[in-house]
Amino acid sequence: MYLVTLFMSVQSMLKVERLTKTYPAAGGPLTVLREVSFELPAAASLAIVGPSGSGKTTLLGLCAGLDRPSGGRVELAGEDIGHLDEDARARVRNAHVGFVFQNFQLIPTLTAQENVLVPLELRGEGGAEAEAEAQRLLERVGLGARRDHYPVQLSGGEQQRVALARAFMNRPKILFCDEPTGNLDDDTAAAMVELIFGINRERGTTLVLVTHNLELARRCQRIMRLKGGAVISDENTLARE
Numbered sequence: 001m002y003l004v005t006l007f008m009s010v011q012s013m014l015k016v017e018r019l020t021k022t023y024p025a026a027g028g029p030l031t032v033l034r035e036v037s038f039e040l041p042a043a044a045s046l047a048i049v050g051p052s053g054s055g056k057t058t059l060l061g062l063c064a065g066l067d068r069p070s071g072g073r074v075e076l077a078g079e080d081i082g083h084l085d086e087d088a089r090a091r092v093r094n095a096h097v098g099f100v101f102q103n104f105q106l107i108p109t110l111t112a113q114e115n116v117l118v119p120l121e122l123r124g125e126g127g128a129e130a131e132a133e134a135q136r137l138l139e140r141v142g143l144g145a146r147r148d149h150y151p152v153q154l155s156g157g158e159q160q161r162v163a164l165a166r167a168f169m170n171r172p173k174i175l176f177c178d179e180p181t182g183n184l185d186d187d188t189a190a191a192m193v194e195l196i197f198g199i200n201r202e203r204g205t206t207l208v209l210v211t212h213n214l215e216l217a218r219r220c221q222r223i224m225r226l227k228g229g230a231v232i233s234d235e236n237t238l239a240r241e
Helices: 002-011 056-063 087-097 112-122 128-140 156-167 186-203
Strands: 013-024 029-038 045-049 071-076 097-101 176-179 206-210 224-226 228-234
Touching: 002 112, 002 156, 029 056, 029 071, 029 228, 045 056, 056 206, 071 097, 087 097, 087 128, 097 156, 112 156, 112 228, 128 156, 128 224, 176 186, 186 206
Parallel strands: 045 206, 045 224, 097 176, 176 206
Antiparallel strands: 013 029, 013 071, 224 228
């Protein structure tokens, strides 16, 4: 029974059903997401693309439990997160989710290594073993020698690599990336992409990527296109990353 339950649990890492998000506005309710449904198995990769204002980031935030939908449901790592309060959703995120944001979101008063350690320290799992893993991840992204530097002492590309190391620190089951190369130059962006897909492949993490970059999107196994808050296409690609 345990093996059957485990097998079923890994088949769907993310399940979204008729997801809708509406905000109050002066001219009446503003719907930014309209009954979006999809399912993503473990270790799969999905790119969400579309013009600005199409609902991409809103969808990402709802999938990760950063916000609550106006309608529909989200099942993340086998758990329906729609009825959880913020503390419970934060626990789910800390147990299963990694994030890479466009604007890095590093803590300025912490060193590179201390920033990478944040996810485990939130779980009360610091110590020598955690520090060694943080160092290994920083070396993996090419920043082993800069572990004691603060964000202000790092370039944009270096800060994004610290953010990537932090995202993988708690060995997430699913990684959400919101325009991870948007603030980087072409060479740095290319290196960042290789790191994201390289580490993701090594660890078998499910990947959900929001991007305007179609070349980057095609690195994923599946591309979902949004327009006006609705899915207008959902197709598999030839990617095998």
